[in-house]
Amino acid sequence: xxxxxxxxxxxxxxxxxxxxxxxxxxxxxxxxxxxxxxxxxxxxxxxxxxxxxxxxxxxxxxxxxxxxxxxxxxxxxxxxxxxxxxxxxxxxxxxxxxxxxxxxxxxxxxxxxxxxxxxxxxxxxxxxxxxxxxxxxxxxxxxxxxxxxxx
Amino acid sequence: xxxxxxxxxxxxxxxxxxxxxxxxxxxxxxxxxxxxxxxxxxxxxxxxxxxxxxxxxxxxxxxxxxxxxxxxxxxxxxxxxxxxxxxxxxxxxxxxxxxxxxxxxxxxxxxxxxxxxxxxxxxxxxxxxxxxxxxxxxxxxxxxxxxxxxxxxxxxxxxxxxxxxxxxxxxxxxxxxxxxxxxxxxxxxxxxxxxxxxxxxxxxxxxxxxxxxxxxxxxxxxxxxxxxxxxxxxxxxxxxxxxxxxxxxxxxxxxxxxxxxxxxxxxxxxxxxxxxxxxxxxxxxxxxxxxxxxxxxxxxxxxxxxxxxxxxxxxxxxxxxxxxxxxxxxxxxxxxxxxxxxxxxxxxxxxxxxxxxxxxxxxxxxxxxxxxxxxxxxxxxxxxxxxxxxxxxxxxxxxxxxxxxxxxxxxxxxxxxxxxxxxxxxxxxxxxxxxxxxxxxxxxxxxxxxxxxxxxxxxxxxxxxxxxxxxxxxxxxxxxxxxxxxxxxxxxxxxxxxxxxxxxxxxxxxxxxxxxxxxxxxxxxxxxxxxxxxxxxxxxxxxxxxxxxxxxxxxxxxxxxxxxxxxxxxxxxxxxxxxxxxxxxxxxxxxxxxxxxxxxxxxxxxxxxxxxxxxxxxxxxxxxxxxxxxxxxxxxxxxxxxxxxxxxxxxxxxxxxxxxxxxxxxxxxxxxxxxxxxxxxxxxxxxxxxxxxxxxxxxxxxxxxxxxxxxxxxxxxxxxxxxxxxxxxxxxxxxxxxxxxxxxxxxxx
Numbered sequence: 001x002x003x004x005x006x007x008x009x010x011x012x013x014x015x016x017x018x019x020x021x022x023x024x025x026x027x028x029x030x031x032x033x034x035x036x037x038x039x040x041x042x043x044x045x046x047x048x049x050x051x052x053x054x055x056x057x058x059x060x061x062x063x064x065x066x067x068x069x070x071x072x073x074x075x076x077x078x079x080x081x082x083x084x085x086x087x088x089x090x091x092x093x094x095x096x097x098x099x100x101x102x103x104x105x106x107x108x109x110x111x112x113x114x115x116x117x118x119x120x121x122x123x124x125x126x127x128x129x130x131x132x133x134x135x136x137x138x139x140x141x142x143x144x145x146x147x148x149x150x151x
Numbered sequence: 152x153x154x155x156x157x158x159x160x161x162x163x164x165x166x167x168x169x170x171x172x173x174x175x176x177x178x179x180x181x182x183x184x185x186x187x188x189x190x191x192x193x194x195x196x197x198x199x200x201x202x203x204x205x206x207x208x209x210x211x212x213x214x215x216x217x218x219x220x221x222x223x224x225x226x227x228x229x230x231x232x233x234x235x236x237x238x239x240x241x242x243x244x245x246x247x248x249x250x251x252x253x254x255x256x257x258x259x260x261x262x263x264x265x266x267x268x269x270x271x272x273x274x275x276x277x278x279x280x281x282x283x284x285x286x287x288x289x290x291x292x293x294x295x296x297x298x299x300x301x302x303x304x305x306x307x308x309x310x311x312x313x314x315x316x317x318x319x320x321x322x323x324x325x326x327x328x329x330x331x332x333x334x335x336x337x338x339x340x341x342x343x344x345x346x347x348x349x350x351x352x353x354x355x356x357x358x359x360x361x362x363x364x365x366x367x368x369x370x371x372x373x374x375x376x377x378x379x380x381x382x383x384x385x386x387x388x389x390x391x392x393x394x395x396x397x398x399x400x401x402x403x404x405x406x407x408x409x410x411x412x413x414x415x416x417x418x419x420x421x422x423x424x425x426x427x428x429x430x431x432x433x434x435x436x437x438x439x440x441x442x443x444x445x446x447x448x449x450x451x452x453x454x455x456x457x458x459x460x461x462x463x464x465x466x467x468x469x470x471x472x473x474x475x476x477x478x479x480x481x482x483x484x485x486x487x488x489x490x491x492x493x494x495x496x497x498x499x500x501x502x503x504x505x506x507x508x509x510x511x512x513x514x515x516x517x518x519x520x521x522x523x524x525x526x527x528x529x530x531x532x533x534x535x536x537x538x539x540x541x542x543x544x545x546x547x548x549x550x551x552x553x554x555x556x557x558x559x560x561x562x563x564x565x566x567x568x569x570x571x572x573x574x575x576x577x578x579x580x581x582x583x584x585x586x587x588x589x590x591x592x593x594x595x596x597x598x599x600x601x602x603x604x605x606x607x608x609x610x611x612x613x614x615x616x617x618x619x620x621x622x623x624x625x626x627x628x629x630x631x632x633x634x635x636x637x638x639x640x641x642x643x644x645x646x647x648x649x650x651x652x653x654x655x656x657x658x659x660x661x662x663x664x665x666x667x668x669x670x671x672x673x674x675x676x677x678x679x680x681x682x683x684x685x686x687x688x689x690x691x692x693x694x695x696x697x698x699x700x701x702x703x704x705x706x707x708x709x710x711x712x713x714x715x716x717x718x719x720x721x722x723x724x725x726x727x728x729x730x731x732x733x734x735x736x737x738x739x740x741x742x743x744x745x746x747x748x749x750x751x752x753x754x755x756x757x758x759x760x761x762x763x764x765x766x767x768x769x770x771x772x773x774x775x776x777x778x779x780x781x782x783x784x785x786x787x788x789x790x791x792x793x794x795x796x797x798x799x800x801x802x803x804x805x806x807x808x809x810x811x812x813x814x815x816x817x818x819x820x821x822x823x824x825x826x827x828x829x830x831x832x833x834x835x836x837x838x839x840x841x842x843x844x845x846x847x848x849x850x851x852x853x854x855x856x857x858x859x860x861x862x863x864x865x866x867x868x869x870x871x872x873x874x875x876x877x878x879x880x881x882x883x884x885x886x887x888x889x890x891x892x893x894x895x896x897x898x899x900x
Contacts, residue, residue, distance in 0.1 A: 001402065018402065018439065025439040029377070034369040035362015037578070038438075039529050040610045044834035047529060075362030082361040090360045094352050094800055097808055098224030099359035100529040100578025106360060125843035132834065134529045134579050135224050136811025138845035140804060 004064050008033070009077025019065035024048045026064050027074060035075035035103045039132070046131030049104040049111075050074050056111035058130075075103035078110060086110045089148035097135035105131045109145050118149055153338040193245060200324040202286055203332075204257030205235055205279035212307050212321035214241050217251035219258040219276075220268045221550050222355075223580030224808075225864040226801040227268045229354045231276055233797055234269075237346040238280030238339060241320065242306040248354040253552040253572040261574075263550040264585055264680065266765035266862025269797060273859050274338075281336040283327070290326035291318060306345075341795065341857050350800035355576060367547030367575040370535045370605065376405060378434045378596045378604045379441045380612060382427040383452050385827030386676045387477045390429045394449035398433060403440030407433050407448065410595045412588050413562065418463040422551050423558050425588040426617040426677040432596055438607060445609075455675070473675045477827035480522070480898045483647055486672045487520060487624045487897060495643050495668030499654040501724050502664035504630075507639035511630035515703055519627075519692035520897045521890035522821035524620035525831075526681060527839065530578020531613040536593035537603035538563065543570045543594055548577035548584055555587035559594050582680035586618050611832040619822055620681035622898060623651045623688040627696040630664075635704045639664035644689065648674045651685035656763060657735060658697070660728030661715035676824065682812070683865035686764040687872075691817060691890070694760035694873025699886065708759050708877070709743050712736075730763040734792050737854055738770035742790035745852050746772035755785065758878030762870035765862030767793040768854075771810070773846075773874040775882045782882050784814060784846040787874070789867060791851065794858035802863055803851045809867025810849050815840025817872035819891050823898060838893075 006013045008031060015030055024041075027033040027050070036059055039047030043058035050059045051073040078084045082091075086109050096102045105128070112119060112127040119127065124145050133141065196209025206216045216232035216239075232248045253261055260271050284304060291309040292299035295316045303310050309318045320327075358365055383389055395407025411429050413419060431450055435441040457475040461468050508514060534547035543563060549555055552572045560567045577584060593606040608616070623646040630639035640662045644652040654667035681687060701711035713736055720732035739761050742748075751757055754776060761770035772788040787810050796802050819838040823830045831837035876887045889897050 018443075020443075021437075021439045025437065029437040029439070032371070033362070034364050034371075037366075037529070038368065038531070038607075040834050041442075042610075042833055042835060045529065075360075079361075082357055087360040091352065091356050094350075094356065094804060096224075096353055096356060096359045097226070097804060098529065098577060098579045099353075099355065100366060102359050103362045121847070128842040132529065132839050132841065134527060134581075134812075134839065136808035136815065136840070136845065137804065138811055138840075138842045139807055139847075139849050141842070 002065070006064065006067060007069070007071045009073055015064070017064060020063050023050065023059040023062045023064060023067065023072065027059065033074050033076050037100055037103060039101065045101070046108060047101050047104040049107040049131065051107060051111055054111065054114055056108045075107060078106065084110060085148040085151045086113065086144070089144040089151070092147060093140045093144040095137050095140040095144050097137055101131060101133045105133065105141055109141070109148070113145070113149055119145070154335055156335055196321065200328040202283035202324070202328055203279055204254070205276065206239065206283055208283070208320050208324035208327070210321045210324060212319040213245055213247065214239065214320070215247045215249055217249050219251045219261050220272070221261065221263040221552065221574045221577065221580075222250065223263050223550060223577040223584065225263065225268065225805060226353060226798065227263070228576070229351055229801060230269060230797045231272055232354070233346050233351060234272065234276035235280040237344055238277040239284050240304040240306065243346055243351060245307055250574055250576070252574065253556060255553055261553055263580055264582070266767070266864040266866065269860045270766065270862060277338050278336060281338055282333060285333045285336050286327040286330040287320055287323050289330045290323045291316070294323065294326060347795065347797050348799065351798055353801065365576040366530050366578050367533045367535065368530055368578070368607065370546050370575060372535070372537065372603050375535070375603045375605055376434050376436065376600060377438050377441050378432055378593070378606045379445055379609065380592065380606070381431040381433070381445055381448055381450060382612065382616060384615070385452075385477055386426055386617065386824070387455055387475060387827040388452045389427070389455040390431065391451040391453040393431045395431070395433070397447045397449070398444040401440065401444045401447070403436040404444045405434045405436070406600065407431070407444070408599065410592065410599065412591050412595065417561060418461055420462070420554065420558055421464045422554050422586050423588060423591070424586045424618060424677055424679055426675065430592070434596065434600055434604060442609065472673055474673050476675070478674060478676060479825050480823040483622055483824070484897050486647060487645070490645050490670045490672060491518065491624060491626055491643070493670065495645065495670040497666060497668045498652060499659060499665065499667045499725070501659070501662070502639070504639045504641055504664040504666040507664040508628065508630045508641065511638065512633040513631040513703065514628055515631070515700055516626065516628045517696055517699060517888060519625045519695065519888050521623050521688045522823060522898045523622050523676065523678075524681060524816060524820055525614045525822050525837065526579075526581045526583035526618070527614065527837065528577070528579030528581060528583050531610055532583070532589040532608040532616070533606055534590045534593040535603065535605045536590070536597040538594050538597040541569065545571070545590055545594060546573040546575060547590065547593075548575050549587050549590060550577070550580050550584040551587060555590050558587070559591055562591050563594055563598065581682045582684065583618060586679050610834070614837060615829045615832050617677035618679035619676065620687065621649050621678040622647045625651065625689060625692045627693070629696070629700045631703060637662060637700060637704065641666045642693070643668045645670035645672070647672050647676070648678060649685070651689040653685065653689060655727045655729045657719065657730055658715055660723045660725055660732070661719040663724055665724065683764055683868045686762065686865070686869040687816070688890070690760070690762040690764070690869030691872030691876060694762065694870060695876040695886070698758070698873070698877040698880070709739055709748060712739055712761060734768050735761065735763055738768045738790040738792050741852055741854060742770040742772050742788050745790060745850065746788040748772060756878050756882035758874040758876065758881060760870040760873030760877065762866070762873075764869060765865045767791065767861045767863060767866040769866045769870050771871050771874040773871065773878045775878040777882055782879060786848040786850065787846045787871065789849065789851045790854070791863070791867065792854035792856070793863045793866065794856060794860040796853050797860060799853070802853065805863055806851045806867040807849045810871045811840060811845045813868045813871035814846065814875050815844070817875050817890050817892055818844070819893050821891050821898070
């Protein structure tokens, strides 16, 4: 066990915790931020995507000991009331089916648009290829990213 | 208009007009607690009046509608309340939707499976709305001293034109709750629908995109522990011994032990299916601590003996034999080859197919296979259980809550009345969550701990547990005469452990000389229903074969199917054909028109397919383009006849998902075995379709008719596999006979 200070969504949390604990489980079990999802635990599905200093990372492979002073943003902190352009576009296109992967999809998409506000189809596919959607909402996700890109 | 006898009795009424005052609190529902979506402009009412088990009306006109069935992503949590709201005649913006808990005294068939939710709820849900509307009218008539027949309603308003009286539902709700339940109600004419047929957003949409707790894995309670399991690494093995002493010394770990999901004297039910009855359990404070402790468990496994069990399939006793041994995909392939040579069990025979085959000028024979598949719902199996000597409270993702309640009652030795089940939104189902062994396990673990637990399967535990889509095999033969006319048709299918045959489906009924036979082979690998069971293979195989037959006959593949369907409609062969030929032809004609089939661009390679399952008809045209030698799906056209479409945009989404899912599983996915062990246990080795592999565009068209709605969760999934195979052939000149097409080897071995 070790003491850590963790900056999540603008709030600093103090935790006495096993240093190897992945951020995914810190968020879910210790901070009760359950929007970040567990899907595979090996960075293959993208359901656990969060932002580390604004860059999309897989929180299942990010131990708390590696975070340091860097800031984390989760789906709960992406916007105050769900009004981030990507979230609004997701509602406009009514993207989700089961919805389980969508927080991760939204976090990947919002990081993509932050770095590249007008991505091509190929750039969208490349940036989003690490996020699985078992229901198959890929065409809607792409359409929603384009809508968000234009807003 | 349609008059319908109501089946809502007094027993479905619960007087709860004091709920807001804190009086009666009926099994407080964590999942909803009446929080509103942003579209609601009205504040929460001071009082709610329950008019029947499906709905309650607030004193300010806000309406809460219970969604009875489990939500697995098929969007019933939006579409089922739409049916109630339509007949209640309210403004959809004034509706709050709550997920109903399991309550068999009010709701019937609280089950997600077989694409039946809307079909089975079509009358009962509309009746619930119409009953409440009638009671509101009766209340207004009483209050105003006018005849009920003179009162009309519109979007939450009661109106009496003669006197100019007007009232919102809210003001009349208290009096309405005291009215007699009408014995008959009148349902709206389909042409008068305002809500049904207009697209409504997913009622959980905002919660999903903001990451609010919705799923079983998100559920927590005070004092809750985390439990995880270790099951045998191979089918055909069982637990011999467990040493958890080291694990129990690790931080946060409470207990390591073994459980038996079912006791020896229990007769397994239809959805108790599980390969591994005895499993190791680790319980601790947090998920990561439990995951780490799992790694140091010392487990010994041994070969499990063959067994013969009497299963209880809803009162019918079925004997199931499970062989011993460690199976491999190479062995399964040998089974396929040997069984395909033997004569199968003839299920249907029309005319004299043997004679016609012996006289044929040409025989086309092709064999198709597919491997086992794991459902791989994105949310792994999990369940919360709080079992005390007095009660059991279970919360989580389950497609069959009512059936599992019975299993859990037997396992705990507790009356069903003492078991509460709440259904969370599910991170996917696809059939996997019909089989609720994880619920029973959670209950047994909670009982052992004397504390609430949330059981979580890791992805590896989930993917290697079984309950797979079976491995299937099909050989088709077509006999042509000298003029290339189709004179006989033969299909022989088999599988491990079940056959995918649907002997009475098309093209049965369209060919004078027809034979269908099947075989099965036992296995200790457990299987379960997987989105569109059996159809999820046989549709693709059949539709790829028909494409080859049409080519051999020199016919356009759509026209060839239409000719067969024309025959089946005008002069059907046999009596048991379980499809309507005219509706089948209807979707083919629609997709032909919408895809501009006859005027295709020469750089586009097109495949077509059509199938009927779960009471609905789907036809596809799939357009491929070759880019740098790789096939890219440019566009898919999908024509569907599922009767009345309740929520068009959501229905389109579901169809798009079925298309992507079908292409994905046909192209990429497989579970293979070596010495009983699944060779894939996570998404690094189990390939699912990804963004860049999905069609660039999907266009969905629904046949516009007034037929009562039928299934939609499953029907768009099977046929696209055939359309993909046929388009690949046009693009590459190679026919693909074995799924996944990416390897095109039997069982991907």
